[in-house]
Amino acid sequence: MMKFNPDRTYSFECLKDDLSYLATQYVNEVRLETIGYSVAKREILAVKIGTGEKIILCHGAHHAREWMTTTLLVDFIFRILQDNSWPWLTIRKDWLKLVSFWFIPMVNPDGVTLAQEGLNSFDNAETLLKWNKGSTDFTGWKANNRGVDLNRQYPTDWKSIDGSPSTPSSSHFKGYKPLSEPEVQAVYHFVKKRNIDVAIAYHSSGEEIFWRYRLNEEIAEKQLRPLAEALADTTGYRLINPSDNPSGGGFTDWFLTTYKKPSFTIEIAPSVGPQPVPLHLYKQIFQANELVLYTIAEHLIRKRMDN
Numbered sequence: 001m002m003k004f005n006p007d008r009t010y011s012f013e014c015l016k017d018d019l020s021y022l023a024t025q026y027v028n029e030v031r032l033e034t035i036g037y038s039v040a041k042r043e044i045l046a047v048k049i050g051t052g053e054k055i056i057l058c059h060g061a062h063h064a065r066e067w068m069t070t071t072l073l074v075d076f077i078f079r080i081l082q083d084n085s086w087p088w089l090t091i092r093k094d095w096l097k098l099v100s101f102w103f104i105p106m107v108n109p110d111g112v113t114l115a116q117e118g119l120n121s122f123d124n125a126e127t128l129l130k131w132n133k134g135s136t137d138f139t140g141w142k143a144n145n146r147g148v149d150l151n152r153q154y155p156t157d158w159k160s161i162d163g164s165p166s167t168p169s170s171s172h173f174k175g176y177k178p179l180s181e182p183e184v185q186a187v188y189h190f191v192k193k194r195n196i197d198v199a200i201a202y203h204s205s206g207e208e209i210f211w212r213y214r215l216n217e218e219i220a221e222k223q224l225r226p227l228a229e230a231l232a233d234t235t236g237y238r239l240i241n242p243s244d245n246p247s248g249g250g251f252t253d254w255f256l257t258t259y260k261k262p263s264f265t266i267e268i269a270p271s272v273g274p275q276p277v278p279l280h281l282y283k284q285i286f287q288a289n290e291l292v293l294y295t296i297a298e299h300l301i302r303k304r305m306d307n
């Protein structure tokens with residue numbers, strides 16, 4: 001049995017190797033799918049574990065430099081399949097007939113590759129260099145390889161996101177129209193086809209949880225707050241109340257507004273500035289997030305019994 005190794009720069013190649021290994025090793029437990037392709041034709045991979053009708057979706061690395069969120073999600077997948085300690089064994093033995101987990105560990109494989117390996121594997125290197133203001137250091141890159149910020153691409157309130165920068169950039173460029181990027185289209189269509197009950201968008205950094213966007217008080221308080229507080233308790237992260245004028249275009253903004261079901265942006269790690277989260281912080285990040293899936297699954301199962 002191969003154990004997961006989180007202690008490395010977790011690349012798209014690592015992801016492909018690990019997920020193929022799991023799909024072969026756990027034929028009956030793991031479903032591996034390609035749900036789309038990035039601009040540079042890297043696979044956007046999704047994994048399903050469980051057969052329950054309640055569906056929990058977790059994705060990571062919309063933002064390139066935030067690739068430690070991929071490490072965390074693949075660690076979760078290995079734990080569900082292999083770890084015999086609590087809470088993982090409880091999930092595996094008792095709950096996978098009641099809930100299903102879908103993981104999309106790396107939404108932005110081109111951006112992650114660029115942030116980790118630099119220009120070498122890109123045929124638009126010259127343009128990328130220009131968008132990176134002439135610097136060959138891409139470690140702080142957030143966008144995809146067309147310079148679009150994938151978490152400013154969802155249709156909810158897209159028009160009102162402030163338009164700067166107005167051209168491709170390492171971060172914050174919202175694109176010329178919503179859903180223009182294939183990575184976001186893949187996630188969008190994936191979600192539309194399924195009846196997802198809770199969606200988690202992993203980002204870094206700030207140790208914060210975004211949970212309500214512009215939803216009105218009644219929906220937010222009744223339907224979202226209990227789970228939001230449970231997640232804040234278990235992670236130790238702060239719940240963020242929306243500012244008066246939150247900017248839209250993010251996955252969670254779209255999911256909350258469209259489906260009115262719980263969705264959270266979880267920002268792992270203390271603020272580290274415009275760079276990847278240093279590897280030495282992984283252990284504390286894993287510990288803070290270890291009960292996130294358990295907490296969500298328990299919430300859904302309890303709700304089901306109440307109904």
Ligand SMILES: [Zn+2]
Pocket residue numbers: 063066151203204205
């Ligand atoms: Zn982010």
